[in-house]
Amino acid sequence: MPQVPSVNGAALRGPGPIDIALTVNGNAVSARVPPRRTLLDTLRESLGLTGSKRVCDEGTCGACTVIVDDRPVYSCMTLAVACEGKRVETIEGLAKDGELHPVQRAFVDADAFQCGFCTPGQIMSIVALLRATPAPSEADVRRAVAGNLCRCGAYPNIVAAGVSAGRRRK
Numbered sequence: 655m656p657q658v659p660s661v662n663g664a665a666l667r668g669p670g671p672i673d674i675a676l677t678v679n680g681n682a683v684s685a686r687v688p689p690r691r692t693l694l695d696t697l698r699e700s701l702g703l704t705g706s707k708r709v710c711d712e713g714t715c716g717a718c719t720v721i722v723d724d725r726p727v728y729s730c731m732t733l734a735v736a737c738e739g740k741r742v743e744t745i746e747g748l749a750k751d752g753e754l755h756p757v758q759r760a761f762v763d764a765d766a767f768q769c770g771f772c773t774p775g776q777i778m779s780i781v782a783l784l785r786a787t788p789a790p791s792e793a794d795v796r797r798a799v800a801g802n803l804c805r806c807g808a809y810p811n812i813v814a815a816g817v818s819a820g821r822r823r824k
């Protein structure tokens with residue numbers, strides 16, 4: 655029987671495609687991916703969840719931000735295999751029963767986007783912020799979205815939406 659290579663008792667996988675199991679938006683999902691595939695590519699190309707955007711693909715813009723175990727991460731800089739056993743949340747999982755999440759509703763009400771390309775990442779960063787800081791100040795929101803670039807310059811309304819989402823959060 656061929657021996658499975660291991661390091662410190664953990665089996666090595668690859669270099670060919672590997673099967674991974676993730677929890678995405680509360681659902682158990684699986685995918686067969688190259689070991690070096692990012693979480694962003696896995697979400698968009700293997701799982702059909704295209705709400706998380708790819709802009710820079712190198713960890714500078716934040717358009718790809720998702721939440722992993724309650725922390726916002728750049729999914730373009732995160733390996734999918736590193737998310738096994740963790741809770742991944744994307745923009746697609748926020749609305750419930752046809753009702754927008756309070757942060758989504760606040761973005762609509764505050765007119766906090768123009769082209770909308772940065773918006774999923776901005777919203778996920780603020781959703782993560784509200785879990786740790788339920789009633790954020792303007793400074794808290796600015797800090798939370800400091801890694802999310804908006805080329806349309808919608809920052810004042812994004813900050814207003816974040817503060818107001820804290821007030822209206824269920």
Ligand code: FES
Pocket residue numbers: 707708709710711712713714715716717718719728729730731
């Ligand atoms: S696409 Fe991930 S940080 Fe820009």
Ligand code: FES
Pocket residue numbers: 766767768769770771772773803804805806807808
């Ligand atoms: S709304 Fe266009 S990049 Fe932010």
